[in-house]
Amino acid sequence: MAAHAVATQEKQGLSNGMLGFILFLASEVMFFGGLFAAYFIARSDAREWPPVYLLTPEQVAAGVKLEVEFWLPFIATILLITSSVTIQLGVFSIQRGNRSGLIRWTFISIVLGLVFLVMQVYDYSQLHFGIGDTIYGTTFYTLTGFHGLHVLGGVIFMGIILARSLAGQFTAANHEAVEACSFYWHFVDVVWIALFTTLYIIP
Amino acid sequence: MTSIAIPRPAYAERPWILDWLTTVDHKKLGILYLYTTMFFFAVGGILALLVRAQLAVADNTFVNNDAYNQLFTMHASAMLFLFIIPVWAGFGNYIVPLQIGAADMAFPRINALSFWLIPPAGLLMFSGFLFGGASDVGWTAYSPLARSSGVGLDLWIIAVIILGVSSTIGAANFMVTMFRMRAPGMTMFRMPIFCWTMLVTAVLQLLATPVLASGLAMLYIDRNFGGSFFDPNGGGNAILWQNIFWFYSHPAVYIMILPGMGIISEILPVFARKPLFGYKAFVFATMGIGGLGFSVWAHHMFTTGAVLKPWFGFMTFMIGVPTGVKMFNWLGTLWRGSITFEAPMLFALGFLSMFLIGGINGTFSAAVPVDFAIHDTYFVVAHIHYVLFGGAVFAVFAGLYYWFPKIWGRRLDERLARIHFALQFIGFNLAFFPMHLLGLDGMPRRIATYSESAGWETLNLISTIGAFLIGVAMIPFIINVVMAFLRPKDQPNDPWEGNTLEWWTTSPPPVHNFDSLPEVHSERPLWDLRHGNAAH
Ligand code: HEM
Ligand SMILES: [Cu+2]
Numbered sequence: 001m002a003a004h005a006v007a008t009q010e011k012q013g014l015s016n017g018m019l020g021f022i023l024f025l026a027s028e029v030m031f032f033g034g035l036f037a038a039y040f041i042a043r044s045d046a047r048e049w050p051p052v053y054l055l056t057p058e059q060v061a062a063g064v065k066l067e068v069e070f071w072l073p074f075i076a077t078i079l080l081i082t083s084s085v086t087i088q089l090g091v092f093s094i095q096r097g098n099r100s101g102l103i104r105w106t107f108i109s110i111v112l113g114l115v116f117l118v119m120q121v122y123d124y125s126q127l128h129f130g131i132g133d134t135i136y137g138t139t140f141y142t143l144t145g146f147h148g149l150h151v152l153g154g155v156i157f158m159g160i161i162l163a164r165s166l167a168g169q170f171t172a173a174n175h176e177a178v179e180a181c182s183f184y185w186h187f188v189d190v191v192w193i194a195l196f197t198t199l200y201i202i203p
Numbered sequence: 204m205t206s207i208a209i210p211r212p213a214y215a216e217r218p219w220i221l222d223w224l225t226t227v228d229h230k231k232l233g234i235l236y237l238y239t240t241m242f243f244f245a246v247g248g249i250l251a252l253l254v255r256a257q258l259a260v261a262d263n264t265f266v267n268n269d270a271y272n273q274l275f276t277m278h279a280s281a282m283l284f285l286f287i288i289p290v291w292a293g294f295g296n297y298i299v300p301l302q303i304g305a306a307d308m309a310f311p312r313i314n315a316l317s318f319w320l321i322p323p324a325g326l327l328m329f330s331g332f333l334f335g336g337a338s339d340v341g342w343t344a345y346s347p348l349a350r351s352s353g354v355g356l357d358l359w360i361i362a363v364i365i366l367g368v369s370s371t372i373g374a375a376n377f378m379v380t381m382f383r384m385r386a387p388g389m390t391m392f393r394m395p396i397f398c399w400t401m402l403v404t405a406v407l408q409l410l411a412t413p414v415l416a417s418g419l420a421m422l423y424i425d426r427n428f429g430g431s432f433f434d435p436n437g438g439g440n441a442i443l444w445q446n447i448f449w450f451y452s453h454p455a456v457y458i459m460i461l462p463g464m465g466i467i468s469e470i471l472p473v474f475a476r477k478p479l480f481g482y483k484a485f486v487f488a489t490m491g492i493g494g495l496g497f498s499v500w501a502h503h504m505f506t507t508g509a510v511l512k513p514w515f516g517f518m519t520f521m522i523g524v525p526t527g528v529k530m531f532n533w534l535g536t537l538w539r540g541s542i543t544f545e546a547p548m549l550f551a552l553g554f555l556s557m558f559l560i561g562g563i564n565g566t567f568s569a570a571v572p573v574d575f576a577i578h579d580t581y582f583v584v585a586h587i588h589y590v591l592f593g594g595a596v597f598a599v600f601a602g603l604y605y606w607f608p609k610i611w612g613r614r615l616d617e618r619l620a621r622i623h624f625a626l627q628f629i630g631f632n633l634a635f636f637p638m639h640l641l642g643l644d645g646m647p648r649r650i651a652t653y654s655e656s657a658g659w660e661t662l663n664l665i666s667t668i669g670a671f672l673i674g675v676a677m678i679p680f681i682i683n684v685v686m687a688f689l690r691p692k693d694q695p696n697d698p699w700e701g702n703t704l705e706w707w708t709t710s711p712p713p714v715h716n717f718d719s720l721p722e723v724h725s726e727r728p729l730w731d732l733r734h735g736n737a738a739h
Contacts, residue, residue: 016309016383023375027413034417034447038432041443054438132429135438142424142432 021180025187028150032191035143039198042135054134065128066136070200072126076119077196080151083112084189087158087182097172099165106162109185113155120148140199147191154188157181227311228714229296232318234610236293237603239321240286244596245677246329247281250274252674255634259667261655271651272339273355277329279342280359283459284366285325287595291462292317292373294602295401297610299377301705301712302395304386304720309379317373320365328362331355341649343448346433346441350425357426360419367412367419374405374412381405386704388723392486395703395726396479399486400465403493404458411454411497418447454496459591461489463598464529467551470605471533472727473699474548475540482726485532488525495525526562530555545699546620550601553628557593561586564639579649582642588635600627600680605699612692612710619683626676633669637662702727 014022043049050066087109093101124141131141161181164170170178223231254274257265266274296314300307308314331337331354338359340348349356381402385394394402422444424430431437433444472479479485533555542548564586577583600623608614646659653659697706706729708717721728 016379019382020310020313020375020379023378023409024372027371027375027409030410031413031417034414034450035421037447038417038421038443041440041446042432042438045440046438051438054436130429131424132431132437135431138424138430138432138437138439142421142430146420 015176017176018180018183021183025183028187032146032194035139035146036194036198039139039143042139046135050136051134054136059133063128064130064133066134067128068140068200069123069126072119072123073196073200076116076123077192079112079119080116080189080192083109083116084186086112087185091175091178091182094165094170094175094178095172099168099170102170102175102178103162103165106158106165110155110158110162113151113158113185117148117151117155120144120151143195143199147188147195150188150191154181154185157184225315227307227315229300229308229311229314230610230712230716232314233293233295233297235318236289236296236321237610239318239325240290240293243281243285243325244290247278247286248674248677250278250281252670254278255667255670257651258653258663260664261653261657261660263652266651268651269336269339272341272649273332273337275649276338276341276359277331280328280338280363281325282591283342283455284363285321285328287459287591287599288370288455289321289366290599291401291404291458292370292377294397294462294466294599294606295377298606298705299380299398299401300384301609301708301716302398302703303381303384303389304704304717304723305380305384306716308376309384310376313372313376317369317376320369324362324365324369327358327365331358334358343452344422344444345448346422346425346444349422349444350433357423360423360426364416364419367416370408371412371416374408377401377405378409386720386723392483393723393726396468396482396485397462397465397703399489400461400468403489404461407454407458407461407493407496411451411458414447415451415455418444418451421447450497453499454493456590457492457496460594461492463554463595463602464489466598466602466605467533467554468529468536469703470547470551470601471536473605473701474545474551475537475542476700477536477540478702478727478730479532480535480538481528481532484528488528488532491525491528523562530559530562545604546615546617546624547601547605547699549621549624550597550604553624554594554597554601557589557597557631561589561593564589577642579647580642581638581646581648584648585635585638585642588631588638592631592635597627606705607687608694608698609705609710609712611687612694613687613690614694614698615683615687619679619686623676623679623683626679627673630669630672630674630676634666634673635669637666637669641666697729700729700733702730704728 047053052066055064055066086105090102090105090109093099093105129137129140131137158181161178164177217225223235226232226235253266254271257263257271257274296308296318329337334354336353337355338344338352340352340356344356344359381394381398385391421430421432425432425434425439431439433439433441435441468479468485544552564582604615604620641659641662644659646653646657653663692711694710696709698710699706703726704717704720704723705712707721721732725731
C-alpha cells in the first residue's frame with residue numbers, strides 16, 4: 001500500500017485555507033442577513049416609508065428630514081464596482097506571474113476603496129437625520145456603518161497584500177492570500193449593491 | 204495489518220508555562236478548553252446553588268430581587284455560553300483530529316485564537332458585578348427590559364459577541380478539518396459518530412451564531428446610540444429581537460446537545476461490545492436535526508401571537524422524529540450486547556434515561572395549547588435542565604470518564620466514580636423533577652421569592668436539597684481526578700477496547716499524534732482489527 005502523509009493538504013481544488021475563508025464569508029453573509037431582516041421587518045411594520053409619521057414635533061422642529069441623497073452614493077457605487085474589477089485584474093496579473101501588475105491594480109483598488117469611504121463619511125455629514133431618528137435612521141446607519149467597517153477591513157487587507165507584493169512575495173503558483181483578498185472584496189461589493197438597492201432604489 | 208509511516212516533526216523545548224500559553228497543539232488547547240469550561244461550570248453551579256438557597260423557603264430574604272435577577276441571569280449565561288457550548292469545542296479539539304487520524308486541526312493558530320477569546324470574554328461578562336451589577340434580564344435579554352437595564356448588560360453583550368466569534372471561527376476550523384484531513388481510507392461515511400455530531404454542530408454554529416451577533420449589535424446600538432430597533436415608539440419592534448434570538452437559540456439547543464449525543468454513541472457500542480446500531484441512520488438523523496433546527500425557531504414565541512402556529516407546531520413535532528431515530532439507535536445498540544457498567548457507561552445510561560424524559564416533556568410543550576398553560580412556569584425550567592443537565596452534563600461526565608485515560612494517561616477510580624454517579628443522579632432528579640409539578644401548579648419562573656400561601660414550599664425545599672446534593676456529588680469526582688493526577692501515567696493505548704482511531708495511539712498521544720495508522724475500512728477500524736474484518 002502506498003505511503004501517505006497524515007495531515008494531507010489536498011492539492012486539487014480549493015486549498016484548506018480558501019475553504020476556511022469561504023466558510024468565514026458564509027458566516028458574514030448570515031451576519032448581514034440578520035441586519036437586512038431587521039430592515040425589512042421594520043419596513044413591513046411601517047405604515048409608510050420613510051416613516052415620517054413617527055417623527056415627534058421636537059424632531060421636526062429640529063429639522064430632521066428622513067431623506068437620502070441619491071447621486072453621491074450612486075457615484076460611490078460605481079467606484080466600488082470598479083474596484084472589484086481592478087482587484088480582479090490584479091489577481092489575473094499575478095496568475096500570469098506579473099507582480100508589478102498586481103501592485104498597480106491593488107494600489108488602484110485601495111484608492112477606490114478609500115474614496116468610497118470618504119464619500120460615505122461626507123454623505124453622512126450631509127444628511128438631516130441621525131441614528132436615533134426613528135427606525136429609519138437606525139437601520140440606515142447600522143447597515144451602511146457595518147458595511148463601511150467591512151470596506152475599511154478590506155482596504156487594510158489590500159494594504160497588506162500591497163505591502164507583501166512590494167516586498168517581493170507572491171508568484172503565479174503561490175498567491176492564495178491575493179485570491180482570498182479578492183473574494184473578500186467582491187463580497188463587500190455585493191453587500192453594497194444589495195444595500196444600495198434596498199436603501200436607495202426600492203421606493 | 205499494514206501500518207503507514209509518518210514523518211515526525213521536530214519541536215523545540217520551551218519553558219512549561221510559555222508552552223501552554225503559546226501552544227497551537229490541538230491536544231493542549233483541548234485541555235485548556237476543558238479546564239476553562241469546567242471552571243465556569245463550577246461558577247455557574249455556585250450561582251445555581253445561591254438561586255436554590257434563595258428559593259428553598261417561602262418569603263426568603265437571603266438575596267433581594269435585584270441580586271436574584273443577576274444570579275439567575277449569570278447562572279444561565281455562564282452555563283450556556285461559557286460552559287456547555289465551549290466544552291464541546293474542548294472535547295472536539297482533543298478528540299476529532301485523533302479520531303480522523305490527523306496530526307492537528309486544519310488551522311492550529313486560529314484554533315488557539317478561538318480558545319483565547321474565551322477567558323477574557325468570561326471575565327468581561329462577570330465584571331458587571333464590579334460595575335453596579337451584572338446583567339439581570341435573563342440570558343434571553345428580551346426587550347423592553349433589555350433596553351433599560353444597567354451597564355452590566357453592555358458588558359454581557361460584548362462578551363457574548365466575543366464568544367460568538369470564538370465559536371464561529373472554531374466551527375469553520377472543525378469543518379475544514381473534517382472535510383480535508385481525514386486519514387487515508389476514511390470516507391465521510393466512515394467518520395466516527397462523534398465527529399459527525401461535531402460537524403453538524405459546526406454547521407449550525409457557523410450559520411446561526413452570526414445572526415445572534417447581528418441581534419446583539421442591534422441591542423447595543425439601541426442601548427448606547429439611541430437606536431430604535433426594538434423600540435415601538437421609534438417604529439421598531441420588540442418581537443424582532445425574539446425572532447433573531449430564537450433563530451439562533453433554537454439551533455443552539457442542538458449545538459448544546461448534539462456533541463453529547465455523539466459521545467454517548469461512542470460509549471454505548473464500546474461497553475455493549477457491539478457496533479453502533481444503524482450508523483447511517485444516526486448520521487442522517489443528525490443532519491435532519493440540524494436542518495429542522497433552523498425551521499422551528501418560532502415555537503418559542505407561540506404566546507406572542509406573531510407566528511404561524513400550525514406550521515411551527517408541526518415542525519416541532521417533526522424534530523421529535525430524528526431524535527426518536529437516535530433513541531432506537533441507542534437501544535438497538537444495547538439490545539443483546541454484553542454490557543458492562545464502567546463509569547462512562549453509567550453516565551451514558553444516565554443520559555439516555557434523563558434525555559428521554561426531557562424529550563417527552565419537550566414534545567409535550569410543543570403542543571400549542573399546552574404551551575400557553577405552562578409557558579414561563581417552572582415546567583420550562585424543569586425541561587431545560589432535563590435536556591441540558593440530564594442530557595448534556597451527563598454526557599460531559601461520560602466523555603470525561605471515557606477519554607480521561609487517553610488525555611491524561613491515567614484511569615479514574617471506579618468506586619469513586621460510582622459514588623459520584625449515584626449522588627449526581629439522585630440529586631439531579633430531586634432537584635428538577637419537583638419543578639415539573641411546581642410548573643403545573645403555576646409557579647412562574649424567574650421570581651425571587653413566593654408567598655407561603657402558594658403552597659410551593661415543600662417541593663422547593665426538596666429541589667434545593669437535590670441541588671446541594673449535586674454539589675456534594677462533585678466532591679468524589681474532584682478527589683478522583685486529584686488522586687489520578689498523583690499517580691504515574693500507566694494506561695495502555697486502548698484500555699476500553701475502543702473502536703476508533705484515538706485508541707490506536709499512545710495514552711497520551713505524542714505531539715504528532717500517530718507514528719502509524721491502521722487501514723480504515725469502516726467507521727470502527729480498531730474493531731475491524733480485533734475481529735479480523737480488516738481484509739479488503
Ligand atoms: C446544580 C445544578 C443546577 C441547578 C440547581 C440549577 C438551577 C436553576 C434554577 C432554579 C433556575 C431557574 C431560575 C429562575 O427561573 O428563577 C435555573 C435556570 C437556568 N438554568 Fe440552571 N441549574 C443547574 C444547572 C444548569 C446547567 C448545567 C445548565 C446548562 C448547561 C443550566 C441552564 C439554565 C438555564 C439556561 C436557565 C434559565 C432559564 C430561564 O431562562 O429562565 N442550569 N437553573
Ligand atoms: Cu427550541
